[in-house]
Amino acid sequence: MARNTGPVCRMCRRENMKLFLKGDRCYTDKCALERRNYAPGQHGQGRIKVSDYGTQLREKQRVKRTYGLLEKQFRDYFKEADRMRGVTGENLLVLLERRLDSMVYRMGFATSRSEARQLVRHNHFIVNGRRVNIPSYLVRPGDVVELREKSRKIARVNEALDGVMRRGVPSWVELTRDAFQGTVKTLPIRAEMTTPSFQEHLIVELYSK
Numbered sequence: 001m002a003r004n005t006g007p008v009c010r011m012c013r014r015e016n017m018k019l020f021l022k023g024d025r026c027y028t029d030k031c032a033l034e035r036r037n038y039a040p041g042q043h044g045q046g047r048i049k050v051s052d053y054g055t056q057l058r059e060k061q062r063v064k065r066t067y068g069l070l071e072k073q074f075r076d077y078f079k080e081a082d083r084m085r086g087v088t089g090e091n092l093l094v095l096l097e098r099r100l101d102s103m104v105y106r107m108g109f110a111t112s113r114s115e116a117r118q119l120v121r122h123n124h125f126i127v128n129g130r131r132v133n134i135p136s137y138l139v140r141p142g143d144v145v146e147l148r149e150k151s152r153k154i155a156r157v158n159e160a161l162d163g164v165m166r167r168g169v170p171s172w173v174e175l176t177r178d179a180f181q182g183t184v185k186t187l188p189i190r191a192e193m194t195t196p197s198f199q200e201h202l203i204v205e206l207y208s209k
Contacts, residue, residue, distance in 0.1 A: 056206035059199055066198075067096045068113055073136075078207055089200030090190045097172075097188035100127065101135035103145060107175050107182035108164030109157055124151040139184050147180035 050058070064074045081091035096102060101117040104125060110116035117135045119125065125132060126146045127139065139145065147157065161177055169175050170192050174183045 053206070056202045059202040060206055063093075063096070063198055063200070063203060066113070067099070067102065068117060069096075075207075078203070089204045092203065093190060093193055093198065093200055094188050095138070097193065098138045098140075099135060100125070100132060100137040100139055100145070103139050103173065103182070103184065106170055107145060107173050108161050108167070108169060109147060109180075109182070111160045111163070115156070115160075119151075119157070124148055124154070124157075141184055141186050143184045145182045145184070152180050 060074070064071070067074075069077070077095050078088075078092055081095055082088050084091045097106070101113055101120050104110055104116035104120060105113045109125075110119055120135045120137075121133055123131055123133045124147060126148055127137070128144055131148070151157065161175075161180075164175070170188070172184065172186045172188050172192070174185055176182070
């Protein structure tokens with residue numbers, strides 16, 4: 001499957017926003033955006049006039065890169081959100097947050113979504129008693145996500161769980177640290193999706209053209 005293997009810090013610089021793609025590094029002075037707060041490339045420090053279309057495109061790219069999706073995947077999520085009842089932009093973000101890799105990240109088992117995706121792909125998690133290794137699996141309220149018994153000694157996972165308070169655990173999930181278990185309490189709440197902050201209505205405007 002195609003995936004991005006380039007330096008992810010360039011993405012944050014290109015979008016002029018912390019996308020938190022490098023986990024704990026993003027909270028330190030080593031963050032690339034803190035050191036070089038301009039777009040990458042030889043023309044990165046030049047003055048750029050951005051059109052309405054450019055603003056909408058950048059917002060779409062920010063969301064797509066934050067969740068680690070390709071263009072076709074992202075468009076499919078938008079189509080699904082558009083078919084659902086309610087506000088399309090909010091539906092889109094809720095769908096993306098319901099992905100298993102995103103839930104694993106939110107629960108604190110990993111310091112970044114890419115790390116969470118790798119853990120899921122390597123069969124480290126059980127959902128409702130069944131092993132699931134599909135990062136795009138959509139969880140539902142009441143689902144229980146648990147780290148497998150054999151995986152509970154992984155140092156990286158334990159370090160992430162010990163430092164989970166740095167990011168905080170959102171209200172729609174509940175983490176039981178000692179049991180290496182997380183429960184999806186409700187659907188994600190748009191008001192609490194503040195890191196990073198998105199303007200999803202711009203994405204709707206972009207795809208509505």
